[in-house]
Amino acid sequence: MSALLELSEVSVSIGRAALLERISLRLEPGHILGLVGESGSGKSLTAMAAMGLLPLIGGRVTGGTVRFDGQDIAAMTDGQRRALRGRRIGFVTQNPMTALDPVQRIGAQIDVVSRLHLGLSRQAARARTLDLLTQLRIPEAAAVAEAWPHQLSGGMKQRIVIAMALAGDPDLIVADEPTTALDVTVQAQIIQILGALVRERGLALLLITHDMGVVAQICDRVAVLYAGRLAEENAVDPIFAAPAHPYTRALIGCIPQEGMARGSLHGIPGAVPGALQFPPGCRFHPRCPQASALCRATVPPLTPHGAGIAACHHLSVEAR
């Protein structure tokens, strides 16, 4: 199947800081790609690059291409890129409290998307809005459309943000930590809704999250980023059953699980380095239990590993 979204060796800088280095990703329609890593690993920046939004934060692509449905987005005009966002790419932000305009009624904020991108009339846009709200299992959709953002709970607001992302009838949803600000019972609802949208409508979902539980629950493939580089990319089952990269293993090992004895939870020592202090060689080596002299000196290349790829000098030793 041809990819809906394809990043080929994309590098990104802001000022003199080279923040992303040769990131390659593919996402097909009807699939969910999870983008994971600690804060500062480059997850959100990758998403911004995928949507052509880097200029907003003063960033620029210094190498590689981003293709959406076969088209190079760097070759598009600003107008074409704007038409792409909202119409073909919907965006769900982390914090629904700040994503909505506090002085506009809910319905009007959703209506405007389909009026702008689909050219619908006022009435048709409202009908579509109510339909979307009902599909997202919002009770009393008509009353909610007349409400103000401050009258809704966090989980309800996040569903409104998802409705806005869907209003332009997109092919791709980019969701940046969509459940991080929510309570667990509400998170479960939102994750179920996102999963169902992909399965029922054949959407593609690029899901940025730090929560490996969420990844295991709904993703098809997983890309693990560390300090601006791809550490590993693979289908979800091998990522968890036989993680190739020590960083992936460490991330999974950080999660408290049922029946775990006290003292068996281990963090990753140290912290993600800043962009101006990236160490030479493998960027993970200062925190890696398996680091050797080779890791400290030479950047490990991305090499095929099962159904995926990984960048580690010690892959052959670890792989089964």
Add this chain to the structure above:
Amino acid sequence: MTPPPLIRIEALTRRFETGGGFLKRPRTMMAVQDVSLSIARGEVVGVVGESGCGKSTLARLVLRLLEPTSGRVLLGDSELTALPPAALRAARKRMAMVFQDPYSSLDPRYSLAEVLAEPFVVQRRALPSGAVAAMLAAVGLPETLATSHPHQLSGGQRQRVGIARALALEPEFLVLDEPTASLDVSIQAQIIDLLADLRDRLGLTYLFISHDLGLVRYFCDRIVVMYLGAVVEVLPHADAAPRHPYTRALIDSGFAPDPARRRTIAPLTGEIPSPFALPPGCAFAGRCPRATDRCRTDRPALGGDAAHPVACFHPH
């Protein structure tokens, strides 16, 4: 004979009144309702619940950073909730709090040495020589950071400073209010390791507040589950089978990091009721799959097995 508990919380209640004005009746919000709990010396008790369940209010009431509407808190023999200001200040040496957000709980203008000296200033005590270095070392930070300011530190380092500050006066009891909620999981695990180690080394007692049941089950000896200001269940140990439908729902909402254990999520329907207008019966009845007519009219009291009390007419 079991030793007396270090902390006794008795029928603690806190209401907030808001919105009163000309011709406008104030509205009353039940933040914490009739909570009783004892904590033994050396124990780690977890309090878990979603936003608005009253867990942070409870944390502040226990340290008397907030005054209760009714009820009492005892630290050993001294009744914290009845102490006059001077005696309360003296008692504060014995307890401390670690806050959720290490970005806003440290003064950006203070160096770490100043942050760590502050508790001594408040207590009008001389700072022992070498104390700052020792405090930093106790939480795994190098002495060279003493002259650094908070903005030069990572989130995990800041939270270590927050813990070091809480330990400055050698307290017996710490309230930890979501100490890892704003950190990456990799850093969260480091901080939890550190807290476990400090407890063993210094014989500390913790009240650990969190929204993350998985984390609480990993770290705590006993677990108090709160919903809308009230305790709905106390799990006697981490592996105890939950009996309250809400505790079940909390566990079922978490996802295991294992695609082999994917499952259909049966999400809770409905929303959490407003704490300004609690329903007359069980506060959870509107979202509960087991609710009957009785649950909607009568409020179940926390009871049953004294070691594993639950507030439910139809427990599992």
